[in-house]
Amino acid sequence: MNAKRYVGKGILALLALLMLVPATFAADGKLTLLSLNDIHGRIYSEKDAGGLAKAATVVEKLRATDPGNVFFVQVGDIDEGPLFFYFHGKAEMTGLNAMKADVGTLGNHEFDLGKEAFFEATGYAEFPIVVSNLRFKDGTPAPFPEYVIKTAANGMKVAFFGLVTPALAYTTKGSDDFRAGQDLPAEAERMVNILSSKEKPDVIVLLSHCGIEADRLIAKNTAGIHAIVGGHSHTLMEEGEFVEGPNGWVTLIGQAGSYARHLGVMELALKDGAVSKDSSWRVEALDANVPENESVASLLEPFRKELAERLSTPLANQPKDMDSRKDFIRSSETNLGNFIADAFRWKSGAQVAVMNGGGIRGDQLYPAGTVSYATITNMMPFGNTLCMGKISGKELLQLMETSGSALIGEKDEYDANMRTPTGGFLQVSGIRVVFDTKKQPLLIDNNAITRKEGERVVKLEVLQEDGSWAPVDPAKEYTIATTDWTSGGGDKYTVLKNNGSFISLEQFILESTAEYIRFLGEMKAEVDGRITILR
CATH class of the missing domain: 3.60.21.10 (Metallo-dependent phosphatases)
Structure with a gap:
């Protein structure tokens, strides 16, 4: 009797399993x-x-x-x-x-x-x-x-x-x-x-x-x-x-x-x-x-031939390798990131400029030599345009907390659904920022709803007209240049999307960068301490 009950239960369990699997x-x-x-x-x-x-x-x-x-x-x-x-x-x-x-x-x-x-x-x-x-x-x-x-x-x-x-x-x-x-x-x-x-x-x-x-x-x-x-x-x-x-x-x-x-x-x-x-x-x-x-x-x-013809126009000398390696440009300051952000600030006249690391491509050290349209098209292939707006110091702090959320700390359980994408890490110009990856990152979901405020920005300074640096003033207004992607809320930058002040400068960032290269007569930048990351 017990054996029959056991067999019967076994058959029922098997049938239940089969119903759960197609x-x-x-x-x-x-x-x-x-x-x-x-x-x-x-x-x-x-x-x-x-x-x-x-x-x-x-x-x-x-x-x-x-x-x-x-x-x-x-x-x-x-x-x-x-x-x-x-x-x-x-x-x-x-x-x-x-x-x-x-x-x-x-x-x-x-x-x-x-x-x-x-x-x-x-x-x-x-x-x-x-x-x-x-x-x-x-x-x-x-x-x-x-x-x-x-x-x-x-x-x-x-x-x-x-x-x-x-x-x-x-x-x-x-x-x-x-x-x-x-x-x-x-x-x-x-x-x-x-x-x-x-x-x-x-x-x-x-x-x-x-x-x-x-x-x-x-x-x-x-x-x-x-x-x-x-x-x-x-x-x-x-x-x-x-x-x-x-x-x-x-x-x-x-x-x-x-x-x-x-x-x-x-x-x-x-x-x-x-x-x-x-x-x-x-x-x-x-x-x-x-x-x-x-x-x-x-x-x-x-x-290939048609593309080579379109892109072969030389722009200037590039005396040093320029770093677009994915593992670096999405997690640290690089000379190429600095150059592009500087180009945005120069072209727009803004106090601050930022560029998402994921928008700078190639995943390589671009070797020293001659820089051409082919080079910068590889660096920035997305057809983004330059935009400019005004943000408060409080919003600037929120902006950098969003950038800091993209950094993966040593014992950090990174969840892409609750954090800024790694490609959203910002290369910057006109500011100096210190991140501490041991501190709480901003948590923001895929619907751009903030789940927890970030605490990773431990120092943020803005470049002054006289060349000195001053701590960001939460109540002060600053002008900022970036891409239509970032100002439109890409990479979860809703702090910019919700701002409402951004206008298009109606120029591809490719052209803004090319103009800056021609203005300088070369493509050259250094890693100068704009971004410090404590791990």
């Missing part, structure tokens, strides 16, 4: 997913490494190993930089179309140049672009399919859906007309339920431009996703992560770095409808050992 997955089989993420306009090989022509060689080779069972996907942030600025995505999409991409999703940088350029760029794609958490401001869905179904040669039915970062509105200038769903596990679960009931696929793949931490969160909280192919955080994963979710469901996660330097390769093996231990993830380095696909290279060459 019941549409039964097929055994193998698939290969090839991926590129975060290309950021780097479609050409640099120093015989990276680029779409090399990626095309590997994609073609791997497709031939198992025809019809290999899918090539792109995971957002295709666009950025001079190519995007001048060709609005046509160059990047020409390469991906030639590679016969099967499906893609959106990244935040596709929105950099505004709505018109965004739709122009995505319109060049000859493959479906899926995203399920993107809506217009009024709540209506964006005009992209939430998912697409592909059938492999082995008969397996594969569903692809996409998610874009919830921080879209605060990380990208041109996304004002759109809103991204904030609750990623809920968005993912909604899609699994739709796919399971409507399409009954054998495999569900999430293309996630949300970052590795978000991908882990989704996998831990959602049953039914077999694979997450990721992007946004530029994480180079030599091996995949098998993440256990509800009821023992296992999801395999992989991400292939950035800048088309590596191709992601996920070998997905299913047993009884679940990811088996035979599944794997690796990256293929697109290095000097990989030849370029001549057909793809020839299609992309006209864009």
